[in-house]
Amino acid sequence: xxxxxxxxxxxxxxxxxxxxxxxxxxxxxxxxxxxxxxxxxxxxxxxxxxxxxxxxxxxxxxxxxxxxxxxxxxxxxxxxxxxxxxxxxxxxxxxxxxxxxxxxxxxxxxxxxxxxxxxxxxxxxxxxxxxxxxxxxxxxxxxxxxxxxxxxxxxxxxxxxxxxxxxxxxxxxxxxxxxxxxxxxxxxxxxxxxxxxxxxxxxxxxxxxxxxxxxxxxxxxxxxxxxxxxxxxxxxxxxxxxxxxxxxxxxxxxxxxxxxxxx
Ligand SMILES: Cc1cc2nc3c(=O)[nH]c(=O)nc-3n(C[C@H](O)[C@H](O)[C@H](O)COP(=O)(O)OP(=O)(O)OC[C@H]3O[C@@H](n4cnc5c(N)ncnc54)[C@H](O)[C@@H]3O)c2cc1C
Numbered sequence: 001x002x003x004x005x006x007x008x009x010x011x012x013x014x015x016x017x018x019x020x021x022x023x024x025x026x027x028x029x030x031x032x033x034x035x036x037x038x039x040x041x042x043x044x045x046x047x048x049x050x051x052x053x054x055x056x057x058x059x060x061x062x063x064x065x066x067x068x069x070x071x072x073x074x075x076x077x078x079x080x081x082x083x084x085x086x087x088x089x090x091x092x093x094x095x096x097x098x099x100x101x102x103x104x105x106x107x108x109x110x111x112x113x114x115x116x117x118x119x120x121x122x123x124x125x126x127x128x129x130x131x132x133x134x135x136x137x138x139x140x141x142x143x144x145x146x147x148x149x150x151x152x153x154x155x156x157x158x159x160x161x162x163x164x165x166x167x168x169x170x171x172x173x174x175x176x177x178x179x180x181x182x183x184x185x186x187x188x189x190x191x192x193x194x195x196x197x198x199x200x201x202x203x204x205x206x207x208x209x210x211x212x213x214x215x216x217x218x219x220x221x222x223x224x225x226x227x228x229x230x231x232x233x234x235x236x237x238x239x240x241x242x243x244x245x246x247x248x249x250x251x252x253x254x255x256x257x258x259x260x261x262x263x
Contacts, residue, residue, distance in 0.1 A: 033130055107185050151180040171193040181200045223251070236252040
């Protein structure tokens, strides 16, 4: 895992391979890098873990714990990994610089979305591309922290856990709530902080939002809320309104939206 304790890697162009840091990738948001599917497995019944490999992943530095990236799905020319036009956003669940590999855990929700449909069928040897994303999570600086997630942000929550463990951050004041329609779309993880798993009740995010409103918050906390659009936006509204948190300490992102493609 390329965690915060590691020294920055070199920036620039190497001989015969691209070497870059996340800052370089952010400066070139439209640039794409080819990758090859090295392995596929199912760590849960409705999660495909896809391992992507490329030499440039040996020199990539991570922007942060929950860094996401654009998966540019294969295009019409299967011989050209850069021919794809359809992008979906996913999280680096793990990064192994020595092997030049990353893992991405993709929820399988049927064939209506190209991301899920691709994840259900991809095989080792498939070629595609990735493009730069960023990270929004900040580790706590002594304050209590609340993390709110659903099945699509469970990989980011787990990557946050790995990042905090690797960086030796204290985790005793972190509380996490993770909502999912069922256990089939959650991977078993060794969490470094307590995670309460909630079943889905009605619209995605409602169970987490109900739990959030019950918490005895003081306003001194920081928070991270990622998942279905309503989870993220309603959590932010509550945290900045009635709960009175500092807006600089609230990170949120809508990862998907019921009834709409997330392009
Ligand atoms: C920063 C970021 C990081 C993300 N990281 C991950 C990750 O690591 N793993 C992961 O699985 N997802 C992740 N997502 C969510 C993922 O990008 C969306 O679920 C996306 O919509 C999937 O694309 P698709 O082509 O399968 O479906 P789309 O074409 O986007 O949508 C088609 C239909 O499927 C529905 N849909 C989309 N996702 C789901 C779902 N999970 N369950 C039920 N219905 C759904 C939509 O509402 C729409 O009706 C992330 C999103 C963001 C923005």
